[in-house]
Amino acid sequence: xxxxxxxxxxxxxxxxxxxxxxxxxxxxxxxxxxxxxxxxxxxxxxxxxxxxxxxxxxxxxxxxxxxxxxxxxxx
Amino acid sequence: xxxxxxxxxxxxxxxxxxxxxxxxxxxxxxxxxxxxxxxxxxxxxxxxxxxxxxxxxxxxxxxxxxxxxxxxxxxxxxxxxxxxxxxxxxxxxxxxxxxxxxxxxxxxxxxxxxxxxxxxxxxxxxxxxxxxxxxxxxxxxxxxxxxxxxxxxxxxxxxxxxxxxxxxxxxxxxxxxxxxxxxxxxxxxxxxxxxxxxxxxxxxxxxxxxxxxxxxxxxxxxxxxxxxxxxxxxxxxxxxxxxxxxxxxxxxxxxxxxxxxxxxxxxxxxxxxxxxxxxxxxxxxxxxxxxxxxxxxxxxxxxxxxxxxxxxxxxxxxxxxxxxxxxxxxxxxxxxxxxxxxxxxxxxxxxxxxxxxxxxxxxxxxxxxxxxxxxxxxxxxxxxxxxxxxx
Numbered sequence: 001x002x003x004x005x006x007x008x009x010x011x012x013x014x015x016x017x018x019x020x021x022x023x024x025x026x027x028x029x030x031x032x033x034x035x036x037x038x039x040x041x042x043x044x045x046x047x048x049x050x051x052x053x054x055x056x057x058x059x060x061x062x063x064x065x066x067x068x069x070x071x072x073x074x075x
Numbered sequence: 076x077x078x079x080x081x082x083x084x085x086x087x088x089x090x091x092x093x094x095x096x097x098x099x100x101x102x103x104x105x106x107x108x109x110x111x112x113x114x115x116x117x118x119x120x121x122x123x124x125x126x127x128x129x130x131x132x133x134x135x136x137x138x139x140x141x142x143x144x145x146x147x148x149x150x151x152x153x154x155x156x157x158x159x160x161x162x163x164x165x166x167x168x169x170x171x172x173x174x175x176x177x178x179x180x181x182x183x184x185x186x187x188x189x190x191x192x193x194x195x196x197x198x199x200x201x202x203x204x205x206x207x208x209x210x211x212x213x214x215x216x217x218x219x220x221x222x223x224x225x226x227x228x229x230x231x232x233x234x235x236x237x238x239x240x241x242x243x244x245x246x247x248x249x250x251x252x253x254x255x256x257x258x259x260x261x262x263x264x265x266x267x268x269x270x271x272x273x274x275x276x277x278x279x280x281x282x283x284x285x286x287x288x289x290x291x292x293x294x295x296x297x298x299x300x301x302x303x304x305x306x307x308x309x310x311x312x313x314x315x316x317x318x319x320x321x322x323x324x325x326x327x328x329x330x331x332x333x334x335x336x337x338x339x340x341x342x343x344x345x346x347x348x349x350x351x352x353x354x355x356x357x358x359x360x361x362x363x364x365x366x367x368x369x370x371x372x373x374x375x376x377x378x379x380x381x382x383x384x385x386x387x388x389x390x391x392x393x394x395x396x397x398x399x400x401x402x403x404x405x406x407x408x409x410x411x412x413x414x415x416x417x418x419x420x421x422x423x424x425x426x427x428x429x430x431x432x433x434x435x436x437x438x439x440x441x442x443x444x445x446x447x448x449x450x451x452x453x454x455x456x457x458x459x460x461x462x463x464x465x466x
Contacts, residue, residue: 023282023284023285023288024284024285025243025245025246025282025283025284025285026245026283026285026286027286028243028244030286031244031283031286032286033286033287033329033331034283034286034287034289034329036329036336038327038329038336038338038360038368038370039289039327039329039336040327041281041289041291041325041327044136044461044463045160045162045172045174046136046138046158046159046160046174046461047138047430047459047461049174049176050138050140050156050158050176050459054142054434054455054457055376058144058404058410058434058436058453058455059352059376059378059404059410059436060346060348060350060352060378060381060404060405061319061321061342061344061346061350061352061354061376061378062297062319063275063295063297063319063321063344064293064295064321064322064323064342064344065293065295065323066236066249066251066277066293066295067234067236067251067252067253067275067276067277067295068204068206068219068221068232068233068234068236068251068253068275072200072202072223072225072228072230073200073225073227073228073230073257073259
C-alpha cells in the first residue's frame with residue numbers, strides 16, 4: 001500500500017510539473033469559455049451523485065470525487 | 076454533465092468582447108492592462124467569469140431515474156428514484172445547497188456468485204444532504220451534513236471543506252474532511268446493531284491551463300473501522316478495517332469550433348481489501364443549434380479481486396474465522412458503460428436533459444490480469460430525466 005501511494009504521488013508530481021511547463025493561464029477577460037457549465041467539473045451535482053451511487057453499488061471501488069457523499073447499505 | 080443553460084449566451088458575449096481588443100501589440104498590451112485593472116475593482120468582474128467564486132445564480136433541479144439490471148436469463152434489481160437538488164445564493168458571500176433522493180428498489184439480489192435469492196426484495200432508501208458555503212476574499216469554507224436511511228441501514232455524517240483561490244483566480248486548492256457513522260441492523264438478524272465509522276480526507280488542485288482547458292487532480296484517503304460484511308450473503312466475512320486511497324484527475328478541453336467540449340477523467344484506487352481499480356471516462360459535449368446539445372460518453376473500469384474473494388464453487392476456500400466473500404462485486408472483472416445525454420435549453424432559465432446508459436461487467440474484459448473464473452456477465456441500463464431551472 002505504501003509503495004503504491006508513493007508511486008502515485010510521484011506520477012502526480014510529474015504530471016503537475018509537465019503541465020506547469022506548458023500552460024498559459026487565461027487573463028480575466030479570457031475566461032468566458034471556462035465559465036460554461038460543461039467546462040466545470042461538478043456543475044450538475046445531482047447527476048454526478050446519481051452516477052457515482054450507481055457505480056458504488058456495483059463495483060468494489062468507492063469514492064475519489066470528494067468528501068461528504070454519505071454512505072449506503074448497498075456496498 | 077447535463078444540459079447547458081442560459082449562461083452560455085452571456086459568456087460567449089463576454090469572450091467576444093475580450094476578442095475585440097486593439098490589434099497593434101503595444102496598444103493591445105496597454106488595453107489589456109487597463110482592462111485587467113478595471114476588472115480587478117470589486118464588483119466590476121462579471122460574476123460568470125469567476126468560475127471559482129460564489130455562484131450568482133440559483134439552481135433548482137428535478138430528476139427521475141429508472142434503473143434495471145440483469146444477468147443471463149434472470150432479471151435482478153429495479154430501482155425508481157426521484158430526486159431534487161437546489162442551490163440558493165443567499166447574498167454575495169453565502170450559498171446554501173442541498174438535495175434529497177428517494178430510491179424504491181425491488182427484485183432479486185445474489186446470495187453468492189450468480190445464485191439469486193428466491194424471494195423478491197422490496198426496500199427503499201431516503202437520503203438528504205445540505206451544505207452551507209461562505210465565500211471570503213480568496214477562500215471559501217463549506218460545512219455540510221448528510222443522512223441516508225433504509226429499512227436496515229442508517230448513515231449519518233458531516234463534512235468541512237476549504238477552497239483557496241489563487242490571486243489570479245486560475246488555481247483552486249481544495250482541502251476537505253468528512254466523518255460518517257453507519258448503523259447496520261439486518262432484517263435477517265445477522266450481526267444485529269452493527270456499526271462502522273469512517274473518516275475521509277481530500278486534497279486537490281484545479282488549474283485553468285489556458286482559456287479553453289482546465290485540469291483537476293484530487294487525492295482522497297478513506298479510513299474506516301467496523302462492520303463491512305454483507306449480512307445477506309451466507310458466510311460473508313470481511314475485514315473490520317478498510318482503507319482506500321484514490322487519485323482522480325479530470326481534464327476539460329473546449330473547442331470553439333465546432334463549439335464542443337471534451338471531458339476526460341481517470342481514477343486510480345487502492346483498497347486495503349486487496350482490490351486495485353482503474354477507471355477512464357470520456358464525454359464529448361456537442362452544442363447544436365436551437366439550444367440543443369448531445370453528449371455521448373464512454374467509461375471503462377477494471378478491478379482486481381479482493382484478497383478474500385474465493386472463486387466458485389461455493390463455499391470452496393471458506394475457513395472458519397477467516398475473511399471470505401463470494402460477492403462478485405469483489406471479483407476481478409472489467410466493465411464498460413456507453414451513454415448519451417440529450418439536452419435542450421428552454422426559455423426563462425429552464426432546461427431539460429434526457430440521459431440513457433448501458434453498462435456491462437465481464438470477467439474477460441479485465442485489463443492487467445485475468446478475470447475471475449466461473450461468474451456470469453452482469454448488465455444494467457438506466458434512463459434519467461432532468462428538469463433544471465436557473466434563477
